[in-house]
Amino acid sequence: MKKTIFLTLAFVVGIAVQGFSQTDKPATDFFAGKWEILVEGTPNGDAKFATELVRKDGKLKGELKVAAGDAKETIPATVEEAEGKITIFFSTQGYDVNIELNKVDDNNLKGTLMNMFDAKAKRVKE
Numbered sequence: 244m245k246k247t248i249f250l251t252l253a254f255v256v257g258i259a260v261q262g263f264s265q266t267d268k269p270a271t272d273f274f275a276g277k278w279e280i281l282v283e284g285t286p287n288g289d290a291k292f293a294t295e296l297v298r299k300d301g302k303l304k305g306e307l308k309v310a311a312g313d314a315k316e317t318i319p320a321t322v323e324e325a326e327g328k329i330t331i332f333f334s335t336q337g338y339d340v341n342i343e344l345n346k347v348d349d350n351n352l353k354g355t356l357m358n359m360f361d362a363k364a365k366r367v368k369e
Contacts, residue, residue, distance in 0.1 A: 272298055273346065274322075274329050277367035280307070280342065282356045293367070294331075296322060307333055328354070 280292040296305040303322035308315075320333040328345040329352075342362050344352035352364035 273349075274303055274324060277369070278352070278364045279310075279367050280344075280362060280364045282342070282360050282362045284360050285356070294320065296329075303329065305331075307331070 275296050275298050277293070277295045280294060282290040282292075291310040292307040293310050294305045294307050296303045298304075303324060305320050305322065307318040307320050309318070318333045318335055320331050323330045323332070328343065331342045331344070333340055340357060342354060342356045343358070344354040344362060344364050347353050350366040350368075354362050354364075356362050
């Protein structure tokens with residue numbers, strides 16, 4: 244009888260510990276935050292963008308800021324996300340453009356602009 248009580252008590256304590264350990268970790272939003280995007284080899288040379296992706300109403304949104312010379316142009320962007328990747332859609336110079344970026348590690352993304360030009364993104368640490 245003592246073995247049954249001991250095993251039952253050990254089982255209940257084990258389940259309680261397992262349940263509490265799962266609630267302590269907050270969910271992370273990997274793609275939200277500031278990113279610096281570099282697109283290499285475009286006809287106008289390499290293009291560099293700064294963006295901050297923010298989750299509003301469950302969706303990522305943001306603006307791209309062109310980081311060339313004195314240009315202060317900001318471009319509204321929409322974002323689609325899937326497991327381990329995002330696609331940023333925006334319009335520039337009369338063209339609808341997309342950048343597809345895949346997660347490389349915790350601070351880097353890699354992909355393409357319009358499946359033609361290599362693109363890299365690096366998380367900007369504050």
